Amino acid sequence: MNWGISFPIVNVYYIFPTFKTLIAQNSEAEAVHVAHYLSLNLVGKDNKIKDSSTYVDFLKQAEKEYNLEKIKLFASNGKIIYSSNPKDIGDVNKKAYFHGIVAKGNNYSKVVLKKTKSLEGRLVRADVVETYVPIMKDGRFLGAFEIYLDITEQNGLLQQTVFNSSLISFVLMFSF
Numbered sequence: 001m002n003w004g005i006s007f008p009i010v011n012v013y014y015i016f017p018t019f020k021t022l023i024a025q026n027s028e029a030e031a032v033h034v035a036h037y038l039s040l041n042l043v044g045k046d047n048k049i050k051d052s053s054t055y056v057d058f059l060k061q062a063e064k065e066y067n068l069e070k071i072k073l074f075a076s077n078g079k080i081i082y083s084s085n086p087k088d089i090g091d092v093n094k095k096a097y098f099h100g101i102v103a104k105g106n107n108y109s110k111v112v113l114k115k116t117k118s119l120e121g122r123l124v125r126a127d128v129v130e131t132y133v134p135i136m137k138d139g140r141f142l143g144a145f146e147i148y149l150d151i152t153e154q155n156g157l158l159q160q161t162v163f164n165s166s167l168i169s170f171v172l173m174f175s176f
Contacts, residue, residue, distance in 0.1 A: 016162045020111075023158065027129035027149045028109040034066050035133035035145040042073070047137045049073075052081060060084075069128050069148040076103070076141050095119065098132065103141050108132040114152065126152040 041058055044050045055073075063071050063084055073082035078093040097119065101108045109131040112118050118130050128148045135142045 011162055011165050016158070019158050019162075020155070023151055023154050024109070024111045024129055027151050027154075028107065028131050031109070031129065031131035031145075031147040031149055032107055032133050034062070034068070035131075035135075035147060038062055038145065039135045043135065043137055043142060047140070047142070049075065049081070049135070049143050056082065067150070069124075069126060069150040070146075071148070072146040074098075074144045074146065076143050078103075081143070093120065098144070102132045102134050102144050105134050105136050105139075105141060107134070111151070118148075120146075124148075126150045127155045128152075 038059065042049050042055050059071060059073065059082055062068070068084070070084050071082075072080050072084070072088060074093060075081050078098055080088050080091050080093070083089050097108050109129055110119055112124050112128050112130050114124060114127050116124065118124055118128075128150055131145075131147050131149070133145045133147065135144060
């Protein structure tokens with residue numbers, strides 16, 4: 001067996017998926033960071049989410065500033081109380097991951113590729129990391145953020161890098 005061919009194969013089947021996982025993990029960490037920052041401005045002294053009149057402009061600004069593909073704010077019962085798409089407001093998330101994972105204080109993320117459906121069944125137009133981040137205060141679940149970070153550009157650059165690396169490997173292998 002020609003060992004030269006192993007490098008491009010390792011590149012495609014091991015290194016590429018490892019980098020994709022890293023992009024997803026970094027995006028989730030960024031979404032968690034953003035959500036924690038946002039929640040500082042949403043929770044009042046009474047340990048409840050403030051009235052929407054106090055945070056709508058703040059969340060719209062944050063969406064632009066952090067280049068979020070979409071953002072939602074849920075009450076503790078799963079009802080959407082803010083969304084970058086106003087049509088979503090009032091809907092209730094009844095999914096098991098929301099009530100069984102997020103409502104218990106745990107983050108939940110999924111990479112959703114372009115032209116596939118998100119956890120809530122929305123067809124996405126870009127590669128995104130969909131992250132749910134609970135808003136907790138004194139061990140009590142107050143609500144959650146759903147943040148979509150667009151990772152299309154990072155995925156494209158990664159695919160191009162892996163392709164170039166594999167191509168160079170094949171050219172060198174066949175040259176020798």
